[in-house]
Amino acid sequence: MIAVIAPTVPNMSFSSHYSTIEVQCKLFSEINPHRLYTSSPFVSSIFSSSSKRKVLPRIASSSASPILDEPTKPVKSTSETALILIRHGESLWNQKNLFTGCVDVPLSHTGVEEAIEAGRRISNIPIDLIYTSSLIRAQMTAMLAMTQHRKKKVPVVVHKENDRAIAWSRIFSKNTTEEVIPVMTAWQLNERMYGELQGLNKKETADKYSKQKVHEWRRSYDIPPPNGESLAMCAERAVAYFKEQIEPQLVAGKNILIAAHGNSLRSIIMHLDKLTSQEVIDLELSTGIPMLYIAKGGKIFRRGSPTCPRTVGVYAFTSSLARYRQQLDNMDG
Numbered sequence: 173m174i175a176v177i178a179p180t181v182p183n184m185s186f187s188s189h190y191s192t193i194e195v196q197c198k199l200f201s202e203i204n205p206h207r208l209y210t211s212s213p214f215v216s217s218i219f220s221s222s223s224k225r226k227v228l229p230r231i232a233s234s235s236a237s238p239i240l241d242e243p244t245k246p247v248k249s250t251s252e253t254a255l256i257l258i259r260h261g262e263s264l265w266n267q268k269n270l271f272t273g274c275v276d277v278p279l280s281h282t283g284v285e286e287a288i289e290a291g292r293r294i295s296n297i298p299i300d301l302i303y304t305s306s307l308i309r310a311q312m313t314a315m316l317a318m319t320q321h322r323k324k325k326v327p328v329v330v331h332k333e334n335d336r337a338i339a340w341s342r343i344f345s346k347n348t349t350e351e352v353i354p355v356m357t358a359w360q361l362n363e364r365m366y367g368e369l370q371g372l373n374k375k376e377t378a379d380k381y382s383k384q385k386v387h388e389w390r391r392s393y394d395i396p397p398p399n400g401e402s403l404a405m406c407a408e409r410a411v412a413y414f415k416e417q418i419e420p421q422l423v424a425g426k427n428i429l430i431a432a433h434g435n436s437l438r439s440i441i442m443h444l445d446k447l448t449s450q451e452v453i454d455l456e457l458s459t460g461i462p463m464l465y466i467a468k469g470g471k472i473f474r475r476g477s478p479t480c481p482r483t484v485g486v487y488a489f490t491s492s493l494a495r496y497r498q499q500l501d502n503m504d505g
């Protein structure tokens with residue numbers, strides 16, 4: 173049997189978009205597909221997060237090529253820019269307490285809600301450019317968060333994997349292009365590769381190898397899990413990508429959102445906050461909580477976590493953020 177799901181209308185509001193997909197999922201809930209083919213991993217992920225079946229759709233991608241994007245020219249030269257970091261919302265494997273690493277698992281229903289809540293918290297902060305890992309849980313988080321942004325610009329994934337991808341995704345309207353936020357996907361921002369722990373239950377693994385050993389694998393700086401990446405190895409690619417691709421954009425005046433993972437973000441935060449390999453052991457990141465940094469005068473300062481969209485404190489952090497919020501308020505009348 174072949175079941176076909178057509179995409180929802182692109183400019184539908186998020187709630188109607190999501191509930192339309194949920195209705196489709198309910199209609200198909202008695203079918204247990206052996207394979208799922210999609211042009212949109214995002215749709216397939218919502219499909220899986222709303223179904224009760226045990227077999228998860230994994231994304232098998234034929235193109236594994238890394239995307240290294242050249243920084244675009246700065247659009248403005250303000251002296252202050254925002255950098256928001258979000259660890260993806262809860263995934264279906266976080267929910268099951270399984271080591272996930274580079275396995276491409278979608279968000280759970282809770283994760284979808286966390287991503288939307290994260291979006292509410294940052295809905296008044298300017299965003300010009302989005303970076304996500306190449307994994308669907310980070311991409312879903314970024315896209316769902318952006319449905320809440322008051323500016324209503326449209327996040328569009330930039331495809332540069334080959335000449336055809338570049339040519340076929342071209343936009344032919346200057347006005348439309350101005351209403352777009354480019355989304356760059358980069359494997360370098362992926363979760364640390366968890367080696368032979370991927371797919372294992374975290375508690376059972378601690379029972380087998382001892383809590384201390386598993387804590388070392390999960391939190392130490394330079395002890396890798398069996399055949400996987402240590403935080404230091406993960407930092408080598410994630411921090412290098414941050415320095416080469418993201419920092420120049422930030423310094424050049426772009427406000428940036430990064431949606432990534434517990435360990436790729438731990439390594440970037442270690443770099444930003446100048447943490448030692450001892451201090452990073454205690455750095456834990458919750459799912460779906462945005463963290464705000466401000467880049468100013470060539471330095472990047474941590475400004476805390478926006479707790480709700482209307483929190484006065486967050487927008488009083490800097491005069492630029494306060495002005496931006498005022499503009500949004502004026503636009504809404």
Ligand SMILES: O=C(O)[C@H](O)COP(=O)(O)O
Nearest residue numbers: 270271272273363390434
């Ligand atoms: O890959 C995973 O299992 C999680 O996303 C991060 O896991 P950790 O908290 O064990 O590093």
